[in-house]
Amino acid sequence: MSKMLFHSLLKCILLSLSLLCSAHLLAQERAITPEMEAELREEFKKHSFPEIKKMLREQSDSLKKHQEFGSIRISAGSITNQQTEHVDKFIPLSETEINSKYHEYLNGLSFYQSISGDLSTIQTNYNSYHLSQLIENYDDYNYPKHKLNVTGVTFIDGSTATISSGNTEGNGNLNSAKRIASLSMTASYTLPLQPKQLHFSHGDKSIQEQIELVQMSGQEVELKLPESVHKNILHVEGIDNSGRALKPLGSSSYSNDNYYIGLLQTFTEQALQQIENHQVKDKEALLQFFINNYPSQEQAHKTHPPSFIATYQFQGEVSAINLFMRPESKTETYSFQLTQSNQRYFNDLISAQDKTGKKYGLISELGEWIISPRYNRLEYAVGDYYYATEAHKDVNNTSVYRLNRNEKRLELQPFSFTQYEPKPLQNKYVYITKENDRSRLQGLLNIQTHQIILPVKYNDIEISDNFYGAYNINNKKSDRNYEIYNSHNLQLILKGTFDIVTFDGSNIITRYTTRTIEPLKGNTPYYAIENDKYYLYQHYDIYDVNGKKLNDNHYYQLDSFSGFGKDGLMPVTDANGKRYYINRSGKNAGLNVSKYEVIYPFSNGLAAVKGIKNEYGYIDTSGKLVIPLIYRSAEMFQGGSAKVENGNVTLLIDRKNQVVHTFNDSVYTYTNRQDGDKATYTQNNGVTYDEKGQELVKKEGE
Structure with a gap:
């Protein structure tokens, strides 16, 4: 046994009992088992008798130190300077x-x-x-x-x-x-x-x-x-x-196994004494002393655990x-x-694999294969449409197919979708494009009738309940060439070049810009100057559901954030600077508002107006001033109240001009939606209130 192994043998007995000898010591009452005896004989052959004697002396000293260490109480250290x-x-x-x-x-x-x-x-x-x-x-x-x-x-x-x-x-x-x-x-x-x-x-x-x-x-x-x-x-x-x-x-x-360690130390000293007294004169005698006298840990633990x-x-x-x-x-x-x-079953079907796991098809809820598994890839897109890759193509080379359920087949389509997961507009329209078309021109598909409503030739398409608006952008002039269709009969009702088109219920509102070197004749103060050379005039026109223009002359100002609203009235400014309200027929609604410097959109039946002394109030849809001109500012009525400023105080008032809530700090952000039924107002201190003046408690994570 090498010096290291010999020492390890004794140390494992003393300290952990988990190395070479431990299994034998714990398994048998006899300290030295036949297996250990054979191992010791082999190790004793490798060392001279004086070498083994020296190892025993070193081991005795080690055991004595271990006994002394075992009697010392171990503390984790002082922590008295920490607060309770x-x-x-x-x-x-x-x-x-x-x-x-x-x-x-x-x-x-x-x-x-x-x-x-x-x-x-x-x-x-x-x-x-x-x-x-x-x-x-x-x-x-x-x-x-x-x-x-x-x-x-x-x-x-x-x-x-x-x-x-x-x-x-x-x-x-x-x-x-x-x-x-x-x-x-x-x-x-x-x-x-x-x-x-x-x-x-x-x-x-x-x-x-x-x-x-x-x-x-x-x-x-x-x-x-x-x-x-x-x-x-x-x-x-x-x-x-x-x-x-x-x-x-x-x-x-x-x-603490000090009792057994003491037995081992005594045994080691006895072995050394036997050698000193020449009672043990060679390795064989020492081996027999080990076999006959080595203390059993199991027996020691029975009496002294x-x-x-x-x-x-x-x-x-x-x-x-x-x-x-x-x-x-x-x-x-x-x-x-x-x-x-x-x-994710769609059309009562789901994409599934064949037994090999390599081909895909469509299987019904009852386990019937409607489309046999022959595609490298098959995923649902929208409606009756799927993405699929034919067996002979690369898995990433997908095309759009339409499910023909009656004939149990997928039919290749001449278009792709602008989004991988199309989200239908009004539950029936999706944007389409041509495969591999880098220009990304768009068309419009009705996924319920499978009819291509608009061909793939537009830069963008806008949809409302009554209209489809499609346009191409003229980059040189920064305007758009529009084609507007009636969504009910698909008839082209308006075509022209505009800056922007807005769909407001059954009306179309257009805006386009005129560039001139000289000012336009007449009282037209509403213009901008471009490059110190051109006069820019914005013109607004109103059309009905059939594309008929309703105003004889252009309007020069419209509110950018509202339209006719549910009250059917919209403030306009004509070329002469005159302000009044028109109805959806494009006619002057006849409200007497000439005495006001500025008129604002109606919201929930009331509209803010500004007097000549920069004070605000509200009129109703007949033009009657129902809240006097006493406020420094006035916003839209939302959910039964409106934000106003009275001096340095910000308030919420109701339709009868009664104070609903007084803000205790400046309001730095708020909603301003025409005909809104709810509203939020957030102060500089972060507190938010609703249209009733009730504080809104933020949910966790907001």
Whole structure:
């Protein structure tokens, strides 16, 4: 035996019993087993007798030092300069609480069914880690892993089946391709019973459950107990003299086997004495001395079990501890149904694989192949349309196909979609484009009738209830060439060059800009200067649902953020600077508003107006001033109130000019929606109020 190995042999006996000799020592009452004897003989052959004697002397000194070390109390160090910190008292887990949280989690699970040929694979989003994390301190109990099993399947047609194979993670396999409506599940997990609680106060000399309080000093507590009992401790809670729980800072523990180490040291000294007295004169005699006299650890532990010391520290001076022992437990079984599926069936069909997992087709909810699996890729797009890749093409080379269900086939389409997941407008329109068209021109498809409403030739398309507006951009002039269609009969009703077109119910509002070198004749003060050379005049026109122009002369100002609204009235300014309201027929509504310097859009039946003295009030749809000109500013009525400023005070008033709310700080942002039924107003201090003046509490994460 080498010097290192020889020393390791003795040290493993003394310290850890986990190396070469430990298995033999623990398994047999006899200290030196036949296996060890054979090993020692081989090692003794490698060393001279004087070398072995020297090793024994070194080992004796080492054992003596280890005995001295074992008598020293080990402390984790001083922490007296830390301030006292309290925590909530330890509350053992409640069986009812665990069941409630687990049931809520389990009932909220969902499942996914993937189909290959006539087989299905079932997966749930169950995660045993998530389940254990629901309950604080649950992992401290070291219970077996939770189990979740699929016990039955119910299909969309009401028939049932059992899985052919599965695991305890909520997954399984099934010999059917029918759509699964629900899963019958059984979960099993371990519940703790009530733990036993022990209490030790300062100076307590009692021994409870083989646990002895060695000392309680300052922020530290030291316990003496068998190692097996230490493993059964669930929680140690430090209590100060006020009865409050202290924050734990950590713990340490060590085993003290000084009695057996003493036996080993005595044995080593005896062996050396035998050599000195020439009673042992050679290696064979020394080997026999080892075999006959080596002390048995098992026998020593029967009479003198090793002591185990555990130390606990807290952030504050400890006057008592509550010690909770690991309780008995029971296995709980919970059966439930999962009905929430992550499956995406469209048109009662889903993309599925063949048995090889290489080709895709469409299968019905009842497990019937409507489109046989012959595509390298097959994914749902929108309506009756799918993305597919033919078998002879690269998987990324997809085209758009339309499902012909009657003939059970997919028909190639002459277009692609502008978005990979098209979102239908008005539940029936999607934008289309040509495949591999870098210019990205657009057209419009009705996915319900499969009719291409507008061909693929426009830069952009806008849709409303009554109109389709399509245009191409003239980059040189920064304007747009529009074609506007009546959405009901698909007739082209208006064509022209405009800066912008707005659809407002049954009306079309257009704006275009005239550039001139000289000012236009007449009283037309509304213009801009471009490059110190051109006069720019913006002209507004109003059209009806058939594209008929309703105004004889251009308007020069319209409100940018509103239209006719539900009151059917819109403020305009003509070329002469005259302001008035028109109705949807394009006629002057006849409201007497000439005395006001500025008129604003109607919202919920009232419109703000500005007098010649820069004071604001409100008129109704007849033109009557119903809220006097007393405010410094006035906004739209939303949800029954409007924001106004009276001097330096910001208010919300109702339609009768009664104060709804007074803001206690400046309002820096707010909604301003024509005919809005709700509103929000946020102050500089971050507090937000609604249209009733009630404070809105932010939800967590906002």
